[in-house]
Amino acid sequence: MAFGVSFSVKADIGVSPISCVPYIYSLGFPLSIGEFTILLNALFMLIQIAILGKKYNLIQLIQLPAIILFGYCIDAAMILVENIVLSNYIEQLILCLISCVVLAFGILLVVKTRLTYLPLEGLVVVISQVFKKEFGKVKISMDSIMVIIGVISSFIFLNQLVGIREGSIIAALSIGALIKFFNTNLPFIEKWLTNEVIEKSNIENISNKYNETFIITISREYGSGGHEIGQFLAKELKIPFYDKELIDLTAEKTGYTPEYIQENEQKLTNSLLYDLYEQNFTYVNDELPPKDVLFLIQSKIIRDICMKESCIIVGRCANFILKDHPNCVNIFIHANNEYRKEKINKVYGVNPPFTDNDLKDSDEQRANYCTHFTKKDWRDVTNYHITLDSSLYGSKESAKKLIKLIKSRNL
Secondary structure, three states, rough: OOOHHHHHHHHHOOOHHHHHHHHHHHHHHHOOOHHHHHHHHHHHHHHHHHHHHOOOHHHHHHHHHHHHHHHHHHHHHHHHOOOOOOHHHHHHHHHHHHHHHHHHHHHHHHHHOOOOOOHHHHHHHHHHOOOOHHHHHHHHHHHHHHHHHHHHHHHHOOOOOOOOOOOHHHHHHHHHHHHHHHHHHHHHHHHHHHHHOOOOOOOOOOOOOOOOOOOOEEOOOOOOOOHHHHHHHHHHHHOOOOHHHHHHHHHHOOOOOOHHHHHHOOOOOOOHHHHHHHHHHHHHHOOOHHHHHHHHHHHHHHHHHHOOOOOEEEEOHHHHHHHOOOOOOEEEOOOOOOHHHHHHHHHHOOOOOHHHHHHHHHHHHHHHHHHHHHHHOOOOHOOOOOOHHHHHOHHHHEEEHHHHHOOOOOO
């Protein structure tokens, strides 16, 4: 990590948000960047203690010798790289990128030891847990505060903007992604540091032994009548039906309110922005973004249900979650825009009325959600056994046609 910081300083096109304050103050005062790093991180520790009081876990005092060592390692690394001469901007940019890679790898090693947090991330964890704030939002706020303090301090003490440039943006956008990349592609680090392989709970590597149950999953465009069709199927086949029922089950498992779950499940406004937001959680081991928590919990609920009974599952990427189920029929319901708008506006009573742009946004959010959590295209018909345009028949007749198709398979 110390070499990552020293490389970014040497590149001279901006340092990471957490390093900008120590760097700027080291230019205006007699203490070194390493010593200011120690002081800043010690301040983060004191704030943690002040917030937690008697609840402060004394094992976290291990942060103190760690940050002292880190600070003096930075100063040592600065001495070792002082003879590096960069002759042009391309070389500066390359060294900046190298600094991000090195710093990310160093942070990964700290995270994987599971001994402690970096002091800033530790403070973020404390704030999010004590004040019930979302970790990712607190992390972004703290990084932003560091940059703001850096900008103000730079103009006050140096009369110009120093240490915060394009390199700072590169670091902010790339370090979290690099930690995530290393974590995914270098599994031997986990085994090396913990002497065991931690089982990952994600959709790609979970294998279950299902009983002799028959499952129907229904993916659907909003307003196509997928919910109604599922209810007709369940009634005719005399098997349980799960849609909004999954919200209540998820609320019991997570402690989130049903309203919060309904607002945050099955949709992702912008996949790229969410990926950038999600990177904040790579700095600690035991925090996950709320949407990831919802997806993982709902996935487990769906698998548990389908191991016990035949049923119909609507939405929640169930066709991908149950991809290993040997007796599962995956259906996709779609319809033309006029049919969907009429159902949404007149039957569902949505106000203000839905427009074509609203339909496009809704489809995009569901597609983003599916792509993010399954790496599959929600609209790809090869992901389903049956696709049906409900606007041709209406919900009840569509259900009848589906029943004939399903029964023809002797399922």
